[in-house]
Amino acid sequence: MDKELSILQRTNRCRHLESKGMYINIGMPAGEEAAGDGYVWCARTQGKFGPDNGLCNPDECCRGERTCFAPL
Numbered sequence: 165m166d167k168e169l170s171i172l173q174r175t176n177r178c179r180h181l182e183s184k185g186m187y188i189n190i191g192m193p194a195g196e197e198a199a200g201d202g203y204v205w206c207a208r209t210q211g212k213f214g215p216d217n218g219l220c221n222p223d224e225c226c227r228g229e230r231t232c233f234a235p236l
Contacts, residue, residue, distance in 0.1 A: 179234045180207040180214070181225040208232065 183204045204222060206214045214220055215232040224230060 176226055176228075177222075177236065178225040178230070178232070179236050180232070181205075181220060181222070182207045206232075 181204055183202075204220050204225070205212055206220045206225075208215050212220050214225070214230065216230055218224060218230060218232075225233070227233070228235070
């Protein structure tokens, strides 16, 4: 499993953090290679910056320290 998919499967990530891998890996059998380019974006802004003007990335968007963080 690649890093992108494992991050997006965390239960503590922001509900607005999205990735191409979330859409193309649905239904993939266990043990298969996860696809994705590692690029993430905010579903609220549809860009690489969140509503707080901070850069969207798997590390920052998996903690409740950001003002725009919304748990799953």
